[in-house]
Amino acid sequence: MRKPSMLMVCCALTLTLVGCNTSNQNETEEADTKPAESKTEQRTETPADVPKNTEDEVVEETPTAEAEPPAEDKPAEEETADEPETEEAPVVEAQPEEEPAQTPSEPLEQNGMANVKLDTLILVNKQVALSADYKPSDLVTANIDFVDTATGERKMLRKEAAQAIEKLMAGAKTAGIDLKGTSAFRSYEYQVQLFNNYVAKDGKEQAMKYSAPPGHSEHQTGLAIDVSSASVGYQLTQSLEQTKEGKWLADNAHTYGFIVRYQRAFEKETGYMYEPWHLRYIGVEHATNVHKTNVPYERYLKQLMD
Numbered sequence: 001m002r003k004p005s006m007l008m009v010c011c012a013l014t015l016t017l018v019g020c021n022t023s024n025q026n027e028t029e030e031a032d033t034k035p036a037e038s039k040t041e042q043r044t045e046t047p048a049d050v051p052k053n054t055e056d057e058v059v060e061e062t063p064t065a066e067a068e069p070p071a072e073d074k075p076a077e078e079e080t081a082d083e084p085e086t087e088e089a090p091v092v093e094a095q096p097e098e099e100p101a102q103t104p105s106e107p108l109e110q111n112g113m114a115n116v117k118l119d120t121l122i123l124v125n126k127q128v129a130l131s132a133d134y135k136p137s138d139l140v141t142a143n144i145d146f147v148d149t150a151t152g153e154r155k156m157l158r159k160e161a162a163q164a165i166e167k168l169m170a171g172a173k174t175a176g177i178d179l180k181g182t183s184a185f186r187s188y189e190y191q192v193q194l195f196n197n198y199v200a201k202d203g204k205e206q207a208m209k210y211s212a213p214p215g216h217s218e219h220q221t222g223l224a225i226d227v228s229s230a231s232v233g234y235q236l237t238q239s240l241e242q243t244k245e246g247k248w249l250a251d252n253a254h255t256y257g258f259i260v261r262y263q264r265a266f267e268k269e270t271g272y273m274y275e276p277w278h279l280r281y282i283g284v285e286h287a288t289n290v291h292k293t294n295v296p297y298e299r300y301l302k303q304l305m306d
């Protein structure tokens with residue numbers, strides 16, 4: 001009868017507005033999975049400007065004075081029952097739209113030094129190094145077949161990666177694929193030794209062109225391993241690509257948590273030539289993402305941390 005409604009309408013409106021505001025908030029939580037630009041610049045020939053660098057020098061197999069302790073034959077690490085791969089999704093801060101999210105949840109590097117907090121996602125490359133005293137604390141000998149020249153520490157990986165390579169090798173065997181490890185962990189001291197050998201042989205300027213200075217080898221993370229097959233004489237050679245073993249690796253390594261780190265299509269971006277033998281452990285989920293989106297690891301990590 002009277003008109004009590006004006007005030008009530010106002011109240012109701014206010015409440016509605018407040019309600020709207022709060023319901024708006026959680027729309028940004030989805031990890032943003034942009035489709036990778038499927039820009040595969042295939043290079044078939046090797047023009048002069050393609051980096052000749054390899055992470056792994058084939059000639060390295062003759063270190064001069066390496067007094068390594070005999071490789072202790074460790075029993076197989078106890079298998080952890082298929083632990084679920086739990087990844088902490090990067091915390092994505094809600095950002096005002098116009099600001100590109102430039103604050104990674106974890107920096108990839110600091111002043112050219114690797115961020116060890118990234119754990120199994122750690123980035124080490126031509127620009128980003130590990131310190132001289134970095135040595136993973138959980139190195140174990142991988143219980144797989146190695147070539148004879150691999151001894152001592154060079155058969156070691158971080159525990160998680162060792163277990164993964166053991167599974168990979170078992171899977172390979174089941175598929176009739178014959179692979180052996182050729183080299184896994186590489187200490188800073190060993191890198192110094194290798195680099196000095198190159199400098200002695202070719203001079204520093206030349207050595208710098210084909211070999212990274214100490215600290216820049218991904219093998220120092222304890223998450224990288226070179227593998228090869230009898231069909232190429234267990235050499236580290238690009239012709240592994242054409243063998244059934246090389247093809248199996250390219251198609252299946254990610255299902256065990258490894259990526260073929262240096263792809264032909266990304267030689268310029270990574271600074272390394274194609275290495276079908278060099279596997280890097282990053283865990284099944286991430287390896288699968290990298291494999292599917294077909295991007296270099298550097299680019300994947302940036303997207304992940306942004």
Ligand SMILES: [Zn+2]
Pocket residue numbers: 055056219224225226277278279
């Ligand atoms: Zn390697």
